Amino acid sequence: MGSLGQASFIPLSTPDLADLYAQYPSLVSAHHRITSQPTDQYNCTAWLIRDIAHWYEPGIYWPDGLPEPDGDGNDLHCYIALFELWGFEICADRTHESGFLKIAIYAIDARFCHVAKQIRGADWSSKGGTLHDFRHDTLDALYPCGIMENATPTVFMRCADDGDPQHLERTGLIPADA
Amino acid sequence: MSSAGLLERPTSDHADWPDDDETVESRSSLDELLASRPTVNDDDARSLFEELADELVTVTRGLSSTRLAVRHPAYSEILAIGESCIPWILERLQVPGSRPIWLRLLGSLTPFPPGAGKETIPEAAAAWVAWGKLRSSR
Numbered sequence: 001m002g003s004l005g006q007a008s009f010i011p012l013s014t015p016d017l018a019d020l021y022a023q024y025p026s027l028v029s030a031h032h033r034i035t036s037q038p039t040d041q042y043n044c045t046a047w048l049i050r051d052i053a054h055w056y057e058p059g060i061y062w063p064d065g066l067p068e069p070d071g072d073g074n075d076l077h078c079y080i081a082l083f084e085l086w087g088f089e090i091c092a093d094r095t096h097e098s099g100f101l102k103i104a105i106y107a108i109d110a111r112f113c114h115v116a117k118q119i120r121g122a123d124w125s126s127k128g129g130t131l132h133d134f135r136h137d138t139l140d141a142l143y144p145c146g147i148m149e150n151a152t153p154t155v156f157m158r159c160a161d162d163g164d165p166q167h168l169e170r171t172g173l174i175p176a177d178a
Numbered sequence: 179m180s181s182a183g184l185l186e187r188p189t190s191d192h193a194d195w196p197d198d199d200e201t202v203e204s205r206s207s208l209d210e211l212l213a214s215r216p217t218v219n220d221d222d223a224r225s226l227f228e229e230l231a232d233e234l235v236t237v238t239r240g241l242s243s244t245r246l247a248v249r250h251p252a253y254s255e256i257l258a259i260g261e262s263c264i265p266w267i268l269e270r271l272q273v274p275g276s277r278p279i280w281l282r283l284l285g286s287l288t289p290f291p292p293g294a295g296k297e298t299i300p301e302a303a304a305a306w307v308a309w310g311k312l313r314s315s316r
Contacts, residue, residue: 001192021239038277043242053298055278057243059285060293060302075245114242129240130276146240147250 020131023146027134030141035125036133044115045116047127048103049086056082061159079153083115088157094139096122101161104139104153113151114142120161182275227263230256235276244282244292257286264288267292271303281306 016038045056054061058069058078066082069075081089087105091097094104094132096118102159104124106114116126116139127133136142139153181284233283234252238244247253256263264287271280284306285292294305 019239022236023225038275040275043278055244057278059291060244060278060281060299061297062293069245073245073248075243088294108246111246112243113246127242127244129238130278131239147237148241148246 003045012015016132020134023128023131024142026143027136027141028144031074031137032141034132035152036127037069038131040130042127043129044127045082047125047133048083048115072110072134076107076112076155079105079112079115079159081152083157086159088159091156091158092116094153097158099161100158102156102158104149105157106142107149107154111158113144113148114137116142116153193308223259223262224266227256227259227266230259231266231270235278238279239276241279244278247279247282248286253283253286256283261287265310268307271306274300277303 016063016121017034020034028087037063039052041055042052043055043057046052056059056062058075062068062078063082063085066085067078070077073155085107088103091100091102094102096102101120102118104116104118105112106116114126116124116136119125123137124139125135143149144150145151207277229250234247234250234256237250238247239251240246256267264284267280267283271277271284281292281294281299281302284290290309292302294302294309296302296305
């Protein structure tokens, strides 16, 4: 993890970083490391499985057969179904468990806002909307965030970490030093 | 993957495709909203759109779900400008950076799904731009 407020070795422009820190003001004072340039081609959901070609969201790109948002626009259940499809199961909390890697779903009521994935060493990795990928040491570093100010991690899921690098690559749960 | 494209009517269970009754109702609501606004010329409307679009980009860049932006005042005000802003949205869509939010807006302003039945953001953007050219040539 980089030092306080330090960006990674990837050359980044000041306006880009200003955008990121404006969206995630708590990130500035958290231990974090920027791990990509900003892009609008994939989102945090795609980042779970290291799919950098798709923006997973109902109406934009969404696997057939999964639930769609309900009449009130609630879509949290849709994302939980997607993550179950990818091999995750609901678990109790964010605490690191030996043999598992977790994801934390941020939501407001029943509306999906963000998902962060745990990496080995118990840190977290996120893709911030149309901005950067970054690692962060706490889940609290991502709120408040812009217009989803009140979104906090409310659902946690886990997937077995069998230590197989190929398995990790396939599931997107990358080693912390990758 | 959802296969509904811009040139075909999506299946009735597509979440972003209102049924006929909803179309009539939402169109009526939009007409009422438009009628309640002061008359503005194209330059004024364009200027208003650009201001709202910049604001929308600023507040939504950290969002991984464009659906969350739908309740933002800038989003609603762009919708209130109406179909005349579609060409301006298509201009913005040709510049990478905030394409998902422009797709969502186009999905709200038209009966078509934001993703245009395409796999990727660049493909969806290209499909919408092609649709816009076809629409303007008619």
